[in-house]
Every structure is written in C-alpha cells, then in structure tokens.
Amino acid sequence: MVDDLRRAARDYESPALKVRDLRAAADFLTAHPAVGDRQLGALGVCAGAMYASAFAAEDARVGSLALVAPWLHDRRICEENYGGAEGIAAKKAAAAAARRRYE
Known part of the structure; x- marks a missing residue:
C-alpha cells in the first residue's frame, strides 16, 4: 500500500x-x-x-x-463545514473522478 x-x-x-x-x-x-x-x-x-x-x-x-x-477532522466538523453528508459524498465523488483521470 x-x-x-x-x-x-x-x-x-x-x-x-x-x-x-x-x-x-x-x-x-x-x-x-x-x-x-x-x-x-x-x-x-x-x-x-x-x-x-x-x-x-x-x-x-x-x-x-x-x-x-x-x-481536527471528525465527522461532525466535516459535515458542518462541507455541506452535510451530501456535501461530503459530492467531494468524495469528485476526488474519485479526479483520481481516475490522473491514473
């Protein structure tokens, strides 16, 4: 890894x-x-x-x-700052797409 x-x-x-x-x-x-x-x-x-x-x-x-x-990132802080669970999911999806493009 x-x-x-x-x-x-x-x-x-x-x-x-x-x-x-x-x-x-x-x-x-x-x-x-x-x-x-x-x-x-x-x-x-x-x-x-x-x-x-x-x-x-x-x-x-x-x-x-x-x-x-x-x-210090924890779930509550991330959700408050990144638009809730939906905002975090969108950021993760964007990151995965960027990774695929990079690879």
Whole structure:
C-alpha cells in the first residue's frame, strides 16, 4: 500500500505518510549528537495538528505536544463545514473522478 501511495498524485493527502515523515524526522533528530536520546517536542499547526497528535500518541520519544489553531477532522466538523453528508459524498465523488483521470 505504501508503494502505491508513493506513486500517488502530487499533493495527495495521506495521514499515514505524514506520520511516517514525522517519525523519520524524529529518527534523524535523535541520532544527531546535539539532540541525542532526549525527549522531543512536537508542534502541529492547523491540519498538521492531526498528524502531530497521531505521531505523539504512538511515539514515546515525544515528551510534549503543542497544537496551534488545530483543524481536527471528525465527522461532525466535516459535515458542518462541507455541506452535510451530501456535501461530503459530492467531494468524495469528485476526488474519485479526479483520481481516475490522473491514473
């Protein structure tokens, strides 16, 4: 699946890949002599708050987490912002059509 995501269209939003990137950054930082094995802090801004919080929840190296103006998607928030269940269905259909065109 990850190989498929790597070949995905530019600007493809993949939470799994975003969290993987954060894990790779933490690997780099903790291997750096100026940081070492100290605990890290994570900062998530807007939609990045979802990825930072998911990363912090699964990685014990994160000792602190700050979220600035977090845009945390849940069903209720999405329905309120995207025109209810019908609006979300329309966005999903448009995304699927765009994906088919891309492929």
